[in-house]
Amino acid sequence: MFTYAAALVFLVFCVRVVLDPRRFSNAVLLGITVVLASVSAFVRPERPPVSLRTTALAACALLVLSALALAFLLMANGVKMVRREGSRPGNLLTLLTGLAVLGFLTLLGTAAVGRSPALVRVAAFATPPVGYVSFLFLCFLGYALLYGRLPMRRDVDFVVVLGCGLVGGSRVGRLLANRLDRARRLYEAQAARGNPPLLVTSGGQGGDEELPEADAMAAHLVAAGIPEDRILREDRSRSTEENLLFSKRIMQEVKPEYRCLVVTNNFHVFRAALTARRTGVRGQVVGAPTARYFWPGATIREFVAVFLHYAKTNLGICLALGLLGLVALR
Template sequence: MFTYAAALVFLVFCIRVVLDPRRFSNAVLLGITVALVSVSAFVRPPLPPASLRTAALAACALLVAGALALAFFLMANGVKMVRREGRRPGNLLTLLTGLAILGFLSLLGTAVAGRSTTLVRVAAFSAPPVGYVSFLFLCFLGYALLYGRLPRRRNVDFVVVLGCGLVGGSRVGRLLANRLDRARRLYEAQAARGNPPLLVTSGGQGGDEELPEADAMAAHLVAAGVPEDRILREDRSRTTEENLLLSKKIMQELKPDYRCVVVTNNFHVFRAALTARRTGVRGQVVGAATARYFWPGATIREFVAVFLHYPKINLGLCLVLGLLGLVAFR
């Protein structure tokens, strides 16, 4: 039964990816497929009760060990982030997430030991929402990795580069330079085929910046050998959504039936793709390299942003699941 259900869900997943890969529901369908396959492998062939209990305990032990390993990895990464990037709130995210995982495991351990009725109730309320959020995060992570490897159109009309802030108010930093270098390589590869695209540098001027990000990005591309007449500047946006909306306006004015590719960093690809779909941009998103130590915290931030984009649904489900957990363990 579970095998047939997994096959059906996977078929729906494949169809939806072909129709439009820029959907978060694709990530959920992929997660459901993996979950059904796992359950199918677990229950077939039928095991005697003693073996089933042993397998269940082994699975729980594996989950706990994995969660502990993840917690310590995130805390170590958080310390590295603070040392290299400073103590800004965003740089503390991996450290705090690791501590939160340890705290939750301690809560579960105390609840299982049955030492406190209050803690048992707290664990019963918190476990289902934590499971839901963890499932969504794994879906997000797995599909984000897959989306970044999907094939793209070889020829496009525009390459849009999303800005991400200037270092010292005027200089292109490493994250942004990686985006620009990826965009330049895309430009050169298509130009070699005789059809050079236009590049759109997208980014306005922040309160602590001396010039619009678009101007600094264009200067970086010109210095790298891109002809200045192949660069367009969108210098008013402040957010990813504005980046895409204002760049879309530029592209539509020049070519109503345009096709484009959007360049950002790899940790930002899937959320940028979701935003591109929501804003009606006709193109897929590709990623540029990011330092390994920076990637975990940035990925968690991206997931939180996607999760909170639908606050009523996600927070409402967390509350309902928590209440159901309380009722089940009364």
């Protein structure tokens, strides 16, 4: 039964990806498919109860060991982030996440061994929401990796590059340079086919910046050999949503029935795609490389942003699951 259910959910997933890959529900469907397929691989009528019990215990042990390994890897990455990037709140995210995972495992172990009624109730309340958030995160991570590898249109009218702040108030940093280099390669590949796109550099001027990000980005592209008359500047935006909304207006003025590619860093691709769909931008999102040590914290930050975008729904589900955990304890 689980095998058929997994096949059906996967079929729905494939259809929805073809219709529009920029949906978070696609990530959830992919996660449900994996869960159903995993259950079907272990739960079979011909297996004796003892074998099923042994398999379940082994799976639980593997899950705990994996969570422990993840906690220590996250904490090690957090220490590296602080050493290389400083102790700003965003750079502490992997360290704090690792500590949270370790703290939750400690709570479960203490509740199981100590049998304290208060700790058991706390664990019963916390476990279902933690499971829900973990499931959503794995869905987000898995589909984000898949989305970044989906084939995109070869020829588009525009390539939009999202800004991400200037170093020292005036210089293009490594993250932004990677985005611009990816945009340049897309431009050159299409220009070689005789149909060069227009490049849109998108980014306003922050309070600590000497010029709009769009201007610094355009100068970087011109220095890399892109003709200045192939660059349009969107210099008012302060967020990803504004990047896309304001760039959309520019593209519609030039060509109402446009198609575009949006360039950002790989950790930001899926959230940018969700935002592009929400703002009505006609195009997909592609990623540029990111330093490996920077990727885990940035990915967690992206997931938190998506989770909080639907805060009322997600927090309501977490509360309901926590209460169900307490009810099941009785």
